[in-house]
Amino acid sequence: MDGRNGGPGGAALVNEDVAHNARVWNYWLGGKDYYAVDRQVGDHVVGVYPAIREVARADRAFLGRAVRYLVREAGIRQFLDIGTGLPTAENTHEVAQRIAPESRVVYVDNDPVVLAHARALLVGSPEGATDYVDADAHDPEAILRAAEGTLDFTRPVAIMLLGILNFVSETDRARAIVRRLLEAVPSGSHLAVTHPTLELGGEANAEAMRFWNEHATPPITARSRAEFASFFAGTELLEPGIVSCAHWRHATEGNGAGEPPEVAQFGAVGRKP
Numbered sequence: 001m002d003g004r005n006g007g008p009g010g011a012a013l014v015n016e017d018v019a020h021n022a023r024v025w026n027y028w029l030g031g032k033d034y035y036a037v038d039r040q041v042g043d044h045v046v047g048v049y050p051a052i053r054e055v056a057r058a059d060r061a062f063l064g065r066a067v068r069y070l071v072r073e074a075g076i077r078q079f080l081d082i083g084t085g086l087p088t089a090e091n092t093h094e095v096a097q098r099i100a101p102e103s104r105v106v107y108v109d110n111d112p113v114v115l116a117h118a119r120a121l122l123v124g125s126p127e128g129a130t131d132y133v134d135a136d137a138h139d140p141e142a143i144l145r146a147a148e149g150t151l152d153f154t155r156p157v158a159i160m161l162l163g164i165l166n167f168v169s170e171t172d173r174a175r176a177i178v179r180r181l182l183e184a185v186p187s188g189s190h191l192a193v194t195h196p197t198l199e200l201g202g203e204a205n206a207e208a209m210r211f212w213n214e215h216a217t218p219p220i221t222a223r224s225r226a227e228f229a230s231f232f233a234g235t236e237l238l239e240p241g242i243v244s245c246a247h248w249r250h251a252t253e254g255n256g257a258g259e260p261p262e263v264a265q266f267g268a269v270g271r272k273p
């Protein structure tokens with residue numbers, strides 16, 4: 001174990017010999033829950049593609065802006081956040097419940113280290129609800145069944161799929177998962193997605209993904225703008241549409257005129273009419 005607090009520990013069925021996405025993502029974000037192998041693979045990727053840390057930070061910043069928009073402007077009070085990641089600063093329930101304490105959030109992940117931490121750390125406000133489901137994104141039926149104890153599917157829900165559809169290797173399967181989730185929620189619900197792309201980031205990004213797929217798990221698939229757009233079928237894309245997630249509503253939130261550097265991760269939010 002290698003994290004600054006001695007590694008994640010405590011979780012069953014953890015393979016400490018293979019780098020795993022949730023832990024490497026936590027390492028790139030400056031967290032402390034990772035093993036030596038995660039640091040080694042994470043450092044190699046940074047060596048090949050230094051912008052990867054910025055991708056992780058921009059993705060989390062997108063999460064904050066998207067949740068603030070959804071709560072303040074779209075009136076959303078329920079979130080289904082699939083591919084939660086290890087708890088870090090500004091998790092979905094913290095952002096939402098700070099504005100609307102009655103917000104209800106269901107987190108879903110299939111990583112045993114995330115499971116070990118999430119139940120302890122993702123504790124919400126007394127007025128709202130925060131639940132954690134151990135499930136695979138490939139199985140939307142199981143996710144919906146598990147979430148219905150906490151979320152009311154007759155009222156709008158925001159489905160959050162940030163950095164997770166890239167771990168569903170077939171695009172048709174990824175589309176079917178999103179379609180099934182959207183079917184289960186009523187008009188006024190929203191879909192927020194971030195996803196890596198090789199259309200931004202150049203050859204270094206492609207090299208980093210090749211390295212990841214040879215040395216770490218689960219394997220990652222990048223997608224084109226057109227493939228990313230297809231996940232939003234049946235929704236109305238909100239302004240500014242599909243952009244690098246670093247740019248989504250960045251200026252709108254009063255961050256000044258200057259845009260931050262583009263990162264190789266698309267971000268968008270759609271509304272189910």
Ligand SMILES: C[S@@+](CC[C@H](N)C(=O)[O-])C[C@H]1O[C@@H](n2cnc3c(N)ncnc32)[C@H](O)[C@@H]1O
Nearest residue numbers: 022025083084085109110111136137162163167
């Ligand atoms: C790149 S992290 C993103 C975390 C967070 N959504 C964010 O944007 O910061 C991806 C997360 O998806 C989880 N994950 C990967 N494949 C999954 C699957 N098939 N089912 C559920 N979770 C999965 C990983 O364990 C990891 O926590």
